[in-house]
Structure formats: structure tokens, C-alpha cells
Amino acid sequence: xxxxxxxxxxxxxxxxxxxLGIQIxxxxxxxxxxxxxxxxxxxxxxxxxxxxxxxxLADTAFGFTSNTHGKYAVxxxxxxxxxxxxxxxDELIAECVIEKVNNKLGFNVVEVKRGNExxxxxxxVVYRTQKDWQx
Numbered sequence: 001x002x003x004x005x006x007x008x009x010x011x012x013x014x015x016x017x018x019x020l021g022i023q024i025x026x027x028x029x030x031x032x033x034x035x036x037x038x039x040x041x042x043x044x045x046x047x048x049x050x051x052x053x054x055x056x057l058a059d060t061a062f063g064f065t066s067n068t069h070g071k072y073a074v075x076x077x078x079x080x081x082x083x084x085x086x087x088x089x090d091e092l093i094a095e096c097v098i099e100k101v102n103n104k105l106g107f108n109v110v111e112v113k114r115g116n117e118x119x120x121x122x123x124x125v126v127y128r129t130q131k132d133w134q135x
Contacts, residue, residue, distance in 0.1 A: 001070060001132075001133045001134060001135050003028075003029040003067075003068040003069055003070050004027045004028050004029060004068060005027075006064070006067045006068055006070070006133050007024055007027045007032050007064035007065075007067070007068065008024060008027065009133070010063065010064055010067060011024060011060075011064070014060070016056070017056075017060045020036050020042075020053070020056055020057065020060075021036045021037060021039070022034050022035070022036045022057060022060055023035050023036070024064070025093065027064070027068070028068070029068045029069060030065065030068060030069070030097065030098040030101075031065060031068075031095070031096065031097050031098070032061055032064040032065040032068065032095070032096050033061070033093060033094070033095040033096075034057065034060055034061045034064065034093070034094050035091065035092065035093045035094075036057050036091075036092055037089065037090070037091050037092070038053065038086055038087065038088050038089060038090045038091075038092065039088065040088050042088075043087075043088060047087070047088075048085040048086060048087060049085070049086035049087065049088075049090070051080075051082055053086070054080070054082065054086060054092065054112050054119065054120045055080050055120075055122070057092055057094045057112060058080060058094050058096075058110040058112050058120060058122035059075070059078065059122070059124075060094070061094040061095065061096035061110050061122075062075070062078065062096050062108050062110050062122060062124045062126075063075065063126075064096070065096035065097070065098055065108055066096075066098070066106050066108060066124075066126040066128075067133065068098075069101065069106075069128070070132055070133055071128050071129055071130065071131060071132060071133070072128075072129040072131040072132075072133065073106060073126040073127065073128045073129065074126060074127050074129065075124055075125070075126050075127075076125050076126060076127050077124065077125045078122065078123065078124040078125075079122070079123050079124075080120055080121065080122045080123075081120060081121045081122075082119075082120050083118055083119050083120055083121065084114070084117065084118075084119040084120075086114065086119060090114050091114065091115075092112055092113065092114055092119070093112070093113050094110050094111070094112045094113075094122075095110065095111055095113075096108050096109070096110040096122075097109060101128070103128065104127060104128055105125060105126065105127060105128065106125070106126040106128055107123075107124075107125055108123070108124050108125075108126070109121070109122070109123055110122035110123075110124070
């Protein structure tokens with residue numbers, strides 16, 4: 001299966017990312033860019049987006065990108081730095097780039113932006129299995 005097509009297959013099978021309203025903007029081997037808009041039901045008690053929302057967007061970009069090499073890849077460690085508070089209506093774009101990959105591990109960085117403003121920085125490590133993605 002073409003690695004750039006894998007994120008589309010993953011999104012089609014991912015009810016949570018669909019509920020978030022995530023859309024794939026760009027997909028190539030080693031890089032994926034996704035987008036979503038903050039909705040009212042994503043806000044916390046302080047009327048800002050729950051931290052899990054930007055985390056989920058970044059994690060989706062991370063997962064999609066990690067699998068573009070054609071093997072099932074599963075997360076083994078992730079972290080995020082929340083830099084700015086997010087509000088209803090904010091449009092977010094997360095871009096993930098694989099920084100390093102070897103036979104078993106992949107190291108990725110995801111930038112989450114509101115326009116040109118960096119609002120979160122996510123880092124993750126995946127374990128790359130030997131199982132191939134199928135059509």
C-alpha cells in the first residue's frame with residue numbers, strides 16, 4: 001500500500017478523530033498535516049479548549065505520520081507542551097514530521113498552530129511492528 005494513502009485509511013477507521021472533525025490537508029511519506037476547529041463541546045470549565053483536544057489532534061498527526069512507511073506503528077511514549085490557551089472557533093493545524101526512523105523505532109515532532117502561532121509542541125516515539133498495511 002502506498003504510504004501516503006495510509007493516513008486516509010486510518011482516518012476512515014477512526015471514529016474519534018472523525019468526531020473531532022479532523023481533516024487531512026497533506027500526506028506524504030514521513031510527513032502529515034491535519035486540521036480541525038475547536039467546538040463548544042470541546043471546552044473545559046474555564047471556557048478554553050480541554051488540553052486533551054490539542055493533544056488528540058497532535059496524536060492523530062503523529063499516528064498517521066508514523067504509519068506512512070507502510071508498517072503498523074504504535075505509540076510507546078508521547079508528551080506535549082501547551083503554549084497557548086485555545087478558544088471555541090479556533091482553527092488548528094498540526095504538522096508531524098518524522099525526525100528519525102530505524103527498523104524498530106520512530107521519533108516524531110508535531111507542531112500545533114493557530115494561524116502562524118505555535119500553540120502546542122508534541123513529541124512522540126513509536127514502535128514499528130513488522131506487520132504491513134494492506135489495501
